[in-house]
Amino acid sequence: MIKFSKMKNKNPFIIAEMSGNHNHSFDRAFAIKNVYITQPILPAYKDFCLQIKQIYKSGQLTNSGQKHNEFEEKLKKVLAVNNVSLFNNGTIALLTAIKALDLPINSEVITTPWTFAATPHCIAWNGLKPVFCDIEPDTMCINPDKIEKLITKNTSAILGVHVYGFPCDVKKIGSIAKKYNLKVIYDAAHAFSTEIKEGGGGIGNFGDITMFSFHATKLFHTLEGGCLTYNDKNLIKKVHDLRNFGICNEDRVEDIGINGKMNEIQAAMGLLNLKIFEKEKNARKKLKEFYDSSLSSIKGIRLPAIPKNISTSYQYYPIILENIYPITRNNLYEKLKQNGIYARKYFYPSCNDYECYKDLPSSRAENLPVVNDIKEKVLCLPFYGALKKEIAKKIVKIIIEAGKQKSKGA
Ligand SMILES: Cc1ncc(COP(=O)(O)O)c(C=O)c1O
Incomplete structure (x- = not known):
């Protein structure tokens, strides 16, 4: 039971x-x-039990066990990348990624405020300064055309987020980084299996290092978990030592490391979910088509415009309620909630409004017009394969009915 x-x-x-x-x-x-924004995929219970039985038999629970190593190898193929290092969660993976690049202490990292708290926090925890850059209105990723004017002699890196699973403009970001000799880090927490079709491949191939989150809210998960991907072979040892307290071998500790190790139960869940996430993705694709066709003609509802040459992870389904939509985003959120439907205001508050970042010069309103506009307008709708058609229809009906109301605040 x-x-x-x-x-x-x-x-x-x-x-x-x-x-x-x-x-x-x-x-x-x-x-x-109640209906929530997402529902995690779960493999067949008997399959998971079999995995647990094997772990009991092996007696190895963590520290690069058999399942961990098998999962790491399989992920390289699925993500189409050269190197994968598994972690116990995405936040520790991102902390380690930044640490591994040896950026000068107190230097500035240009990033987006349109993200989850973990992104700027990982910069700050590394003793670096987050500098917020505005976003593109269409994909809501960092706007590369606004990056250059934020570069100073103290800038050491750019940290882009492939938000909702939509990729950043990796080409433009790559050429800015080259011009100014900056490192590039990507937060791909939302972007498992996102691909840039022409000349790109897996989204984990861009920049110096990329982090994926395998938290239970993600398209693909290991309960909690994450990984780093990178092409530079020199990073392998560095990342692995940092992940294990900085221990190089029995006699030597070189770096100030952390405990970032993924355990065998997480890896077992990952191995099983690798077999079923594509099915989930297809179901989300169909749900997206339904939402798109039902919502795109409603006056005042804007849908993100995603570049044609990419395939997304279908992580979230954000809509933007423009000013001509008769009620506010917050009122629509409440209306859905009254019906047991819990949409999410991702990302409200935006990171520039956090107590710990609001006084940064880059958080000033005049620097972030798109973020400050969109933070009052975005709503992510429930979006997962098991969402029943009648619930999706109910969500659409509520949005259509609200769109027929006469004025704001009704
Ligand atoms: C954009 C973003 N970055 C980082 C993280 C942190 O990942 P994790 O929850 O695996 O620590 C999340 C949340 O899951 C996220 O949404």
Whole structure:
């Protein structure tokens, strides 16, 4: 039997608790009445049990076990990259990525405020200064045309985020970095399997180093987890030592490392989810087509314009409520919530409004016109393969009905 404890807790990712004998062909929907932004994929329970049995038998639970190594090899192929280093979560992976590049202490890293807290926090935790750059209105990724004017003699790197799974303009960012001799880091937490079709390949091939998150909210997950991808072979040892407290061998500790190791249970979940994530992606593609065709003609609703030569990860489905839409984003959010539908205001507040960053010169309103406009207008709709058609239709109906209202604030 599945017991869902703490049902008052709105986060479905932490409420599943199993007990007793179970035959797991269960329907998770029976216990989760409300509709959330996402629902994690899960492999067949018996397959996971088999993996756990193997882990028990091997006796190795962590520290580059058999499953860890097998998963790492398989990921190289799936992500079409040369080097993969697994981590226990995306945040520790990003912290390590920045550390591995040896950027001068107190130097400036140009990044986007349109991201999750982890991105600027990883810069600041490394003793570096985040400098916020405005975003493109279409993809909502960092705007490369606004990067150059932020470069100073203290700039050491650019950190772009492939937000919602839409890729940054990696070509333009690459040439700016080359011109000014800057490092490039990408946060691809949302972008598992995003591809740039012409002359690009896997999104993890750009810049000096890229981080993917495998958190349960992601298209592909290992419960918690993440990885780094990079092409420079010299980074392999550096990243691996940093991931393991800076320990090089039994006799030597070189660097100030951290514990970033992925354990065998995470790797087992990853191995199984590699077999099913494409199915989930296809289901999301169909849901996107449904949302697109139902919402694109509504006055005041704008959908992101994604470049043609890419395939996205289908991580999130953001809509932008322009001023001519009769009610505000917050009012639409409330309307959906009254119907048990929990959309998300990703990203509200934007990072430039956080207490810890609001006083940075780059956070001033005049520097971030697009971010400051869009932060009041974006809503990410529930978006996952198991979302029932009738629920998707209900969401669309609420948005259409709200669009017929007469004035703001109704
Ligand atoms: C853009 C972005 N960067 C970084 C992270 C952090 O990843 P993790 O949750 O795996 O630590 C997240 C959240 O999951 C994210 O959305």
